[in-house]
Amino acid sequence: MLAPMDTRQNAAARPPESHLDLLERPLFAHFATVARDGSPRVNPMWFLWDSDAGVLKLTHTNQRHNYRYLQANPKVALSIVDPNDGYRYLQLRGEVEQIAPDPTGAFYNTLQQRYRGRTTEVKDRDVRVVFTIRPTGFKARG
Template structure:
């Protein structure tokens, strides 16, 4: 596992958006802005089994993220990694935790709660500026 540089850990602990890049079945990339959390070892994302990114990581678990500092736009962290596991989230608890982290009030679980999963990403390499 790759260690995140101390100088850039704040980019993972602040509620910033990460652009999550996955690999489509035809080999082309797909990137989307995503909510995420960092537990000190893994990046956690929530999605549903009906989304293309779920199908992408089910076929090829390699991913990359890029997060930039909104206060210093050229300061960034790129993390390359692998989806170590996909965990069911039938109550939407990870979605609720991320909604709280990003300041979105909820009136209950998301409408697609029956399809919710958590992507657990283990970093394998980083680059930063």
């Protein structure tokens, strides 16, 4: 008897060791989402790779389009290119598994420190949220 086919789309995936640096370095990730009409969107974003949990986190606000799109369709993809070699890149596919408030701006500060080496007061902390993305697959090239 055949085992039942695993139809889950959210089995966790781990990034390939060869391209882990693209998650660890403070690069921009091009974040793709799907709008309600089925058309894609893509924007450069700051991110943090949480190696222990195996998840990627983004800062966002609950005022932007993507926040609404992701309620309807939590599936996302990110593309990260090595700025020293444009032919070396990593694609992550996954799902937003949690959207949490960031009421003190603490997570935003973490990303400021990572990308700008300093922090400032997070004036829009009342609307700041953290997206936690669980990877379902990776594609690496170069």
